Amino acid sequence: MTPFLATALSLLLATPAPGAAAAPESGPVPPASAGRRVAAGAGAVIPGLVVHGAGHFIRGESDTGWRLLAAEGVGLGGMVGGIAGLAVTGASPRTVVPLTWMIVQGFGLFGVSALADLYGSVNGGEGAGAPLVQAPDLTVDLGYRALYDPVFPYTGLGVLGATWRHRGLALDGRLWVAADHDNQRLELTPRWRLVGPRPDRAAQDGSFLDLRTGVAWHRFGPERFQSLFGELAARGRLDLARVGPTLRGSFAEAEVGAALGGTQHAGFDLEGESLLLAGFAFGLYLGHARDGFGEVALYYDHRHDGYVGGAKLRGLGSGTPGHFGLRTRLRVWGPWGVDLHGEVGATWLGGGSLVYQWGGRR
Amino acid sequence: MSATGRPAVWAPAVWALATVTALTGCVDLADERAANEARIGQRRGAGLTVAVQDGLAAVRVLEPGRLELWPQAPGLTVDLDAEAAGEWVIEVRNALPDALLSGVAATPEPRDLPTHKAWRVTLPAGPSRVDLAAPRAAAVEPFRIIAFADTQEALPEAGDFFAKMAAQRDIEFGLVSGDLTDMGYPDEVRLFQRRMEVLPFPLYATLGNHELGESSTAPAFHRYFGRASFSFPWRGARFTLVDSGTATLAPRTWRSLHTWLAQGRDGFHLFMTHMPPLDVAGLRNNAFASRAEAHKLLGTLARAGVDLTIHGHVHSFHAYAQVGMPAFITGGGGGIGEAFDGIDRHFLVIEIDPVAQTALPAVVRVGAAE
Ligand SMILES: [Fe+2]
Numbered sequence: 001m002t003p004f005l006a007t008a009l010s011l012l013l014a015t016p017a018p019g020a021a022a023a024p025e026s027g028p029v030p031p032a033s034a035g036r037r038v039a040a041g042a043g044a045v046i047p048g049l050v051v052h053g054a055g056h057f058i059r060g061e062s063d064t065g066w067r068l069l070a071a072e073g074v075g076l077g078g079m080v081g082g083i084a085g086l087a088v089t090g091a092s093p094r095t096v097v098p099l100t101w102m103i104v105q106g107f108g109l110f111g112v113s114a115l116a117d118l119y120g121s122v123n124g125g126e127g128a129g130a131p132l133v134q135a136p137d138l139t140v141d142l143g144y145r146a147l148y149d150p151v152f153p154y155t156g157l158g159v160l161g162a163t164w165r166h167r168g169l170a171l172d173g174r175l176w177v178a179a180d181h182d183n184q185r186l187e188l189t190p191r192w193r194l195v196g197p198r199p200d201r202a203a204q205d206g207s208f209l210d211l212r213t214g215v216a217w218h219r220f221g222p223e224r225f226q227s228l229f230g231e232l233a234a235r236g237r238l239d240l241a242r243v244g245p246t247l248r249g250s251f252a253e254a255e256v257g258a259a260l261g262g263t264q265h266a267g268f269d270l271e272g273e274s275l276l277l278a279g280f281a282f283g284l285y286l287g288h289a290r291d292g293f294g295e296v297a298l299y300y301d302h303r304h305d306g307y308v309g310g311a312k313l314r315g316l317g318s319g320t321p322g323h324f325g326l327r328t329r330l331r332v333w334g335p336w337g338v339d340l341h342g343e344v345g346a347t348w349l350g351g352g353s354l355v356y357q358w359g360g361r362r
Numbered sequence: 363m364s365a366t367g368r369p370a371v372w373a374p375a376v377w378a379l380a381t382v383t384a385l386t387g388c389v390d391l392a393d394e395r396a397a398n399e400a401r402i403g404q405r406r407g408a409g410l411t412v413a414v415q416d417g418l419a420a421v422r423v424l425e426p427g428r429l430e431l432w433p434q435a436p437g438l439t440v441d442l443d444a445e446a447a448g449e450w451v452i453e454v455r456n457a458l459p460d461a462l463l464s465g466v467a468a469t470p471e472p473r474d475l476p477t478h479k480a481w482r483v484t485l486p487a488g489p490s491r492v493d494l495a496a497p498r499a500a501a502v503e504p505f506r507i508i509a510f511a512d513t514q515e516a517l518p519e520a521g522d523f524f525a526k527m528a529a530q531r532d533i534e535f536g537l538v539s540g541d542l543t544d545m546g547y548p549d550e551v552r553l554f555q556r557r558m559e560v561l562p563f564p565l566y567a568t569l570g571n572h573e574l575g576e577s578s579t580a581p582a583f584h585r586y587f588g589r590a591s592f593s594f595p596w597r598g599a600r601f602t603l604v605d606s607g608t609a610t611l612a613p614r615t616w617r618s619l620h621t622w623l624a625q626g627r628d629g630f631h632l633f634m635t636h637m638p639p640l641d642v643a644g645l646r647n648n649a650f651a652s653r654a655e656a657h658k659l660l661g662t663l664a665r666a667g668v669d670l671t672i673h674g675h676v677h678s679f680h681a682y683a684q685v686g687m688p689a690f691i692t693g694g695g696g697g698i699g700e701a702f703d704g705i706d707r708h709f710l711v712i713e714i715d716p717v718a719q720t721a722l723p724a725v726v727r728v729g730a731a732e
Contacts, residue, residue, distance in 0.1 A: 090677050090700035093643035100646070148612050150390055151655045200508040224665075227514045258645060263653075265661045268686045274644035275653070290570075309652030312388045312608045314578045319609035319637055319675075320647050346610060346652035348389055 002116025026173025031060055032124055040121035044114075048121075052113040055121025056246065064120060064244025071113040078106020100320075101256050101278055104302055112252040115282040115298070120246035129285030131206025131239060132293055134172075134192065135197040136360030139163045141339055143353025144179075147307060149346070152223075154181035157325065159353060167200050168193040171299025172208075176307070185306065189231075190215035196237070199359055205239040206251055206285065216259070224266040227305065233257020233277045253281040253297070278302040279322070286330055290362050293337060294330040301325060301343075309346035329355060373665065388608075394579045396605065396612035399589050410450070410485070411443040420588035422455070432456050432587055434566045434603075435594035436535060438494040444485045453480045455555075456564040456587075458496045458535070465492040472565070475561045502598030502716050508536035508563075509692055510709035511636065511674025514572055515544040516696025517553055523696060523707060526728050528560045530711055531607035534596070535563050537603065538568025539674035540636025541697060548582040555586065566594075568603040570636035570674060572697075591615045598716035600626030606635035609651040611659060623666035630719040631668045638673035638691055642680045649675075660685040670721045672710075678703045679725055690723060706730065 032040070036059060044055025052072035056065035062188035082103035089095045145157045156179040163172045168190055171295025176185040189212050196208025212233050219226040235255040240247035257277035264270040283297030302322035304310045311321045331337040335357050403414035405421040412421050412429060419438055423430035430453040431438070438454075451471065452463065459476040468481035483492070508527055513520050527536065543550035546569075558565055569590040575585045583590060591612075602622045604615055611619065623631075624696035639656035641649040650656040663671065664685040671684065677693040678700040694708035707728040714721050 087698060088701070090698045091646060092650060092701040092703065093646055094702050096643065096646040128472050148389065150393060151610065151616065151652070151658065218654075220654065220658070223661055225657050225661050227653070227657070262659055265657070265664065265685050268664060271684065273640065275654075276645040278646065302650075304647050304651065305653040307654070309654060310609065310647070312391055312610055313573075314388060314391060316575050316607075318607075319572060319649055319651055321651075344389070346389065346655065 011256030044118040044121045044204045048117050052117050055117045059121045061246050067243050068113045068117050071109050075106045078102045102279040112282045116240055116247050119250050124246045125248035130288035130362040131285050132360045133197050134202045134361045135199050136167055136357045137199045141353040141355045144347050145351035148348040154178040165199045185218040207239045209235055209236045227263040229259040229261030231259035244283045248285050255279040262339045292331040296328040299325050308349050311345050391578055392608040392610050392612035396614040398438050398580050402589050409445040409714040411440040417589050434588045434592050436596050440492050442677050443489045447487045450485055451484050461494050461496050477564050504715040505534045506532050506713050508533050509672050510695050511539040512541040512693040512697040513695035514697035520696055523728050524557045524560050533563045536565040538565050538567035539634050540568050541572040545583045546573035546576030551582045551586045570609050571607045599630040601632050603634045606637040609637050627667050630716045632670045633668045634672045637675045668720055679705045
């Protein structure tokens with residue numbers, strides 16, 4: 001994790017504020033009248049989109065408001081500093097990695113603080129969903145994603161995923177197979193949980209820090225090439241109840257890493273390639289039944305490989321940014337649930353999966 | 363999910379929707395621009411219908427008795443259809459200095475710039491065809507061109523850059539791999555045209571992302587310089603320049619590319635985009651938005667026997683290979699330079715041998731680092 005990210009997360013989010021010193025998650029949520037909630041929600045939009053935390057100030061939760069405002073400030077600082085750094089260095093490869101991480105995580109802090117303000121000022125943590133404090137032993141999902149890609153002819157993908165956990169280790173596998181094209185992608189990502197919920201040990205909340213390695217292989221049959229990347233990344237989640245009681249039920253994630261590998265075109269030599277990994281998410285836990293599971297997250301992923309790639313934007317910003325997505329996982333009955341998942345980058349992708357989850361509890 | 367939990371979901375859902383809505387259509391943005399571009403080179407007015415074959419010139423002026431073209435190639439074929447017989451002046455800017463007009467009786471008229479040519483012609487009523495060509499177009503011999511990109515915000519101070527290009531000997535034409543301007547505004551495009559007035563040779567340019575600051579679908583570049591995706595033959599070689607301003611190739615452009623690759627299969631073929639499909643520094647990704655598309659393009663070019671690719675966007679110089687094809691990145695027009703790379707403003711002079719199918723580049727530095 002970059003020093004910037006670590007500092008931002010630990011100083012601004014994880015450290016309890018003076019007013020919320022007692023375990024914030026269990027702290028009582030001050031009730032707010034419907035009128036106040038509407039006013040706070042409106043305030044979280046105007047002027048809240050500019051002054052993050054405004055909704056919380058209106059709601060009377062100024063400790064949380066100040067923290068969100070500080071997170072916005074650090075986020076803006078990261079973005080401005082990163083962009084200024086790119087301008088000064090002309091995006092030199094020698095300095096581009098930390099600067100890009102700064103911009104992505106700065107944008108993440110900026111976005112998360114705005115969304116958290118909106119969520120907390122309207123909902124105030126009432127009836128909030130709860131995280132899994134003990135991780136499931138096994139999760140399997142099987143589904144379909146429709147694709148709209150202007151450049152490749154495939155229109156649908158079957159996807160099979162599984163995660164098996166043992167103590168701190170999680171073995172993740174995911175296979176994508178195009179339904180109407182000779183195209184396959186396999187991702188194997190072993191992860192080690194440094195902090196957070198495990199199958200054998202309950203955690204205080206849903207916050208975690210994972211170190212992950214990974215291999216991603218992607219074959220384009222008719223286009224006659226295949227790529228193989230090895231990757232190393234750190235991904236963390238922070239339950240925002242630690243920031244303020246009104247944010248109970250929401251979480252933020254951040255990831256930094258890099259991938260190295262190569263692509264081979266049939267009849268040509270393998271050529272080396274690299275890929276920057278970075279991302280962030282803002283999400284909500286859905287439901288709180290002890291044996292249930294569910295969450296929804298809006299996220300940014302800096303990856304340019306795979307089916308979705310980076311965003312094609314209006315104006316002059318295309319090429320470097322990655323893609324956005326929305327993922328939802330919800331228990332329906334017993335160990336069974338559904339995933340709903342959409343992404344937009346160079347391509348549109350959307351669909352769902354059936355999920356089986358064994359173990360884990362809230 | 364509890365009833366009170368529900369209102370919490372709408373806020374991020376609205377944001378997600380807003381994000382997605384903001385990005386809607388962007389997946390097809392490049393194709394919208396390519397569709398607009400397809401109309402370039404066709405115009406009707408003042409009793410004359412003009413159709414430039416393959417859209418290789420912008421029709422800049424069509425008024426009674428006067429037609430002005432801006433070619434993106436050394437040779438042009440223009441189909442005309444006049445409502446009535448009459449006298450016209452055909453002006454061609456950005457022309458080869460020794461270009462000749464044939465097909466109709468034409469009397470040259472003097473103009474101030476070597477690349478500004480004009481002819482007084484008498485057009486018959488009904489269809490006629492004129493050709494613009496240089497005498498040596500078919501002579502398959504080594505020749506020299508210039509390549510550069512990324513003048514961007516340095517354009518107002520780029521006098522020395524253009525003067526140095528003008529001082530190079532025996533240059534047939536220059537190729538510009540995009541980012542001529544900072545934001546793509548018409549006054550910037552006009553300034554680029556004024557800078558070109560010192561050059562004794564024409565420039566053929568594709569657009570870069572910085573030409574899309576004002577409009578992503580109908581940039582001023584189209585109105586002044588014409589298409590950003592085009593291909594032309596010259597002295598046994600083929601040159602294909604393709605619009606990559608949105609970090610992708612539009613599906614329409616992909617279809618045209620297959621035709622151009624087939625046409626250039628047997629001879630020397632130079633391919634140019636503004637954005638490199640892959641950045642030489644992959645972690646930076648100043649390149650195509652999708653690695654998958656980048657590789658699809660590079661594989662397609664390599665299998666079609668493309669001999670050299672040139673890109674801009676990265677403000678440095680790199681000579682490398684991608685899928686076995688020699689490649690240059692040249693982004694030394696004056697936009698913020700990459701630090702620590704040991705090279706500042708520069709352009710390339712490339713000697714092309716269409717018989718041996720080779721290209722030999724020389725880096726020409728401009729300014730303090732000369
Ligand atoms: Fe550029």
